């Protein structure tokens with residue numbers, strides 16, 4: 256009898272908790288619209304359906320809502336108040352006029368973990384600490400001189416990519432370009448950060464580190480109820496999500512520790528002293544800055560260094576790889592654009608045997624292709640979320656403190672008011688056009704704008720340009736047997752970074768250029 260009672264009470268408790276949970280969800284997930292053109296709120300949208308949709312492809316769902324309710328929407332995402340920006344005018348208000356009020360980042364458990372409790376650059380809140388870290392990184396890591404000093408690294412890794420494609424396509428058929436791009440960008444980042452690569456020698460293949468980094472990226476972009484309902488954060492423990500984060504973080508941390516130890520040792524043995532300052536890797540630079548921390552107004556701890564290393568991997572690897580993946584996908588869908596691009600590269604490089612970075616300045620059409628790729632496939636579609644630091648008025652509406660701000664850069668770059676035939680891939684639109692991605696033209700902000708603009712922009716673009724130019728120079732590309740242009744799957748994945756859901760597999764036919 257007692258057992259029976261226990262069983263019944265357990266069932267009742269479970270039922271009551273589920274009903275409470277559903278009520279909390281239903282009550283909290285409503286959408287309020289407060290734009291000038293918007294209907295008076297609050298009103299509700301079906302809870303589970305939209306939560307699910309937002310969790311899947313938020314940029315598309317939010318664009319659809321913005322078309323109905325205007326470019327400045329106020330959503331109550333669970334317990335989190337958020338505004339969604341979907342037009343260049345409002346984006347300019349937020350990231351230019353009121354940049355100082357909106358340049359902080361929200362925090363949640365996952366982000367805090369991977370940023371070493373907010374010690375990094377990309378996820379930390381705005382304040383003196385962020386300013387100092389960003390200044391250090393801008394001077395020591397992202398300066399044009401430093402980026403150019405890694406020119407050889409980029410050229411060598413692109414060379415390895417070309418050789419790997421050549422070997423693979425001769426023996427095995429279609430090449431998984433999505434995978435190869437990811438390995439190449441990861442190797443470039445590894446060499447810049449640690450001075451070494453982790454793929455097998457001479458190969459552009461996946462290493463254990465690549466797998467680990469990709470797992471981290473997935474976890475960070477994953478959908479967690481706790482993001483919208485902090486009071487239900489404990490659910491992530493029950494679902495096992497928290498455990499996955501802890502395990503993944505531990506492995507990343509151990510990996511960084513190992514590399515730091517190795518670098519410290521070689522610095523101590525004076526092997527790390529580089530005659531030519533330009534050969535230093537980022538970790539050398541950070542360790543030196545730590546030693547000379549008298550020049551800094553804060554003490555650069557080991558956790559600070561690991562937080563920056565985490566930023567490099569998470570922000571720098573799959574962003575550039577995804578850009579290459581979408582660029583090649585669009586070129587396969589538009590054979591005339593592909594031909595024009597190949598003719599341009601061929602005309603500039605002739606029989607030199609490879610494209611070098613010094614050739615890139617002449618490849619203006621290639622640059623247009625990259626711009627158009629970043630427009631049509633905004634790689635970080637909602638940028639990184641921001642948070643208001645104090646109450647302020649935007650377009651006559653009061654925005655409170657601690658409101659999350661999502662900028663739908665993906666929707667903005669497809670706004671028909673600013674772009675003719677916005678859904679069409681048309682690199683020519685950038686020919687002789689003054690619009691660029693450097694954060695001054697708010698209809699095109701793939702790298703964000705204002706104080707939090709991507710500091711790795713140049714590093715990413717150089718890698719994309721040199722890789723794309725070389726794969727167009729060395730190969731003619733065909734779709735696998737039986738597939739035609741219009742069959743190419745364009746489905747996107749869900750996550751912070753927009754990838755193709757299905758990998759891009761293509762048959763490479765080497766041109767007659769000898770390497």
Ligand code: HEM
Nearest residue numbers: 376377570571574575634635639702703704707709711715
């Ligand atoms: C094509 C390649 C890339 C794209 C499309 C891209 C895009 C972005 C975007 C949209 C943001 C957020 C900006 C905002 O919130 O306004 C960002 C931030 C950032 N990116 Fe990139 N990025 C790329 C490459 C890189 C690379 C190669 C690195 C470094 C190795 C890097 C490091 C960072 C960092 C540290 C931030 C945080 C800035 C801050 O919060 O102060 N990115 N990136």
